[in-house]
Amino acid sequence: MRLSDLAPAQLRARCHGGGLRFRTGEFSICLQTRLTSVIDAVALLYAQFPLLDDDAYIDFPIVLERPRNVRRWWRPQVRFLVDGHAPFQPLPLDQAYPMFEWGLNWCVSAHAHGYLMIHAAVVEKNGRAAILPAPPGSGKSTLCAALVARGWRLLSDELTLVRVSDRALVALARPISLKNQSIALIRQFQPGVVASRPVFETQKGTLAHVRPPSASVANAGQTCRAAWIVFPRYEAGAPVRLAPLTRARAFMRVADNCFNYSLLGARGFDVLGELVDAAHCYDFSYSTLDAAVGAIEQLAQAQP
Amino acid sequence: MNSLSETDAEASAWMLAHLAPLLVRGWDNEYVVYARASGDTHLLGAAAYRILARLQLARAGRAALCAVVAGACAEDERARCAGLTDAILTDLEALGLIRPCCR
Numbered sequence: 001m002r003l004s005d006l007a008p009a010q011l012r013a014r015c016h017g018g019g020l021r022f023r024t025g026e027f028s029i030c031l032q033t034r035l036t037s038v039i040d041a042v043a044l045l046y047a048q049f050p051l052l053d054d055d056a057y058i059d060f061p062i063v064l065e066r067p068r069n070v071r072r073w074w075r076p077q078v079r080f081l082v083d084g085h086a087p088f089q090p091l092p093l094d095q096a097y098p099m100f101e102w103g104l105n106w107c108v109s110a111h112a113h114g115y116l117m118i119h120a121a122v123v124e125k126n127g128r129a130a131i132l133p134a135p136p137g138s139g140k141s142t143l144c145a146a147l148v149a150r151g152w153r154l155l156s157d158e159l160t161l162v163r164v165s166d167r168a169l170v171a172l173a174r175p176i177s178l179k180n181q182s183i184a185l186i187r188q189f190q191p192g193v194v195a196s197r198p199v200f201e202t203q204k205g206t207l208a209h210v211r212p213p214s215a216s217v218a219n220a221g222q223t224c225r226a227a228w229i230v231f232p233r234y235e236a237g238a239p240v241r242l243a244p245l246t247r248a249r250a251f252m253r254v255a256d257n258c259f260n261y262s263l264l265g266a267r268g269f270d271v272l273g274e275l276v277d278a279a280h281c282y283d284f285s286y287s288t289l290d291a292a293v294g295a296i297e298q299l300a301q302a303q304p
Numbered sequence: 305m306n307s308l309s310e311t312d313a314e315a316s317a318w319m320l321a322h323l324a325p326l327l328v329r330g331w332d333n334e335y336v337v338y339a340r341a342s343g344d345t346h347l348l349g350a351a352a353y354r355i356l357a358r359l360q361l362a363r364a365g366r367a368a369l370c371a372v373v374a375g376a377c378a379e380d381e382r383a384r385c386a387g388l389t390d391a392i393l394t395d396l397e398a399l400g401l402i403r404p405c406c407r
Contacts, residue, residue: 246331246332246334247331247332247334248329248330248331248332248334248335248336248347249334249347251329251336251345251347252336252345252347255345261345262343265340265343266327266338266340269327269329269336269338269345270327273329273336276329276331277329277331
């Protein structure tokens with residue numbers, strides 16, 4: 001049973017009551033909230049995600065609520081709780097849904113140490129994955145959304161999970177986070193794309209989330225292997241350019257983009273070494289999405 | 305005399321800074337090295353890696369390490385090997401990977 005199988009009143013009742021229990025990738029979530037903006041966004045963006053039984057084990061019990069203080073009436077806020085603890089300061093109420101996504105990213109990155117976690121988008125075609133590590137503002141999620149719009153399977157736009165036990169890439173297909181001009185860019189690139197309403201004046205600017213394709217959600221259990229590590233950088237007016245990068249330099253840069261490389265110690269070194277060993281590595285600059293997607297497609301065809 | 309020359313040799317000899325073995329992966333003459341003692345990862349060139357590999361076997365003097373570096377240098381760079389070796393030893397010491405035996 002999926003979220004979309006619930007009538008709006010049933011979905012709301014679960015969120016208001018014992019919690020909406022669903023699975024995203026390897027993780028189980030129980031969401032309790034009375035905030036309509038969050039319930040509406042979850043209904044839209046997580047429609048294809050599988051529901052869990054009431055007795056299912058829950059990794060992250062999440063509550064989004066309005067704090068009971070004076071702010072309840074003056075500049076209202078939202079608070080994110082996981083397992084009863086609030087890891088962040090409250091945010092303006094308008095940002096409740098982005099806070100859910102940010103909070104869920106934090107839950108995974110702070111706890112899932114059975115994986116080497118890279119701050120990177122990851123997409124797959126024909127069983128081979130392209131990892132796109134990059135700092136914020138480099139166009140990583142925009143390029144990820146464009147590749148997914150052209151048929152690549154979404155594993156994640158934010159967290160690449162490399163399972164320590166077998167080095168497999170594990171999917172965490174969740175809504176793709178777009179910022180500022182990227183929102184209009186993707187709407188233009190993929191007319192009809194399903195996205196949440198933009199939220200303005202967040203710490204990252206204007207934000208909207210794109211619904212992951214049904215096939216990416218349905219196939220979230222399929223692992224794959226990394227074939228390419230591509231460091232994307234959007235440069236206004238720049239021609240598309242893929243420049244080979246030595247594996248040792250790619251290793252260092254991926255390590256810099258990991259959440260838990262240091263924490264995993266020698267195991268992190270081994271996992272990352274094997275990941276880089278199996279991949280072709282590139283620096284990638286682009287200014288238009290059509291050209292960028294074309295270049296990645298060519299790369300995939302040239303290195304079957 | 306003998307004991308003086310041994311002291312001199314000891315003074316210019318180097319060893320790994322820690323007993324824990326280093327983890328190394330190399331591609332195309334570039335190497336990443338994980339130091340268990342510090343938890344740091346370093347990117348090294350071929351000459352620096354050769355010095356570390358030599359010191360993993362046993363402590364060694366500057367002359368022996370110069371010879372190791374010479375093996376990683378192109379023909380026209382050999383004249384600069386001594387200076388290059390000193391620079392690499394300084395860098396590796398600063399990274400906490402090696403130390404002089406006498407310290």
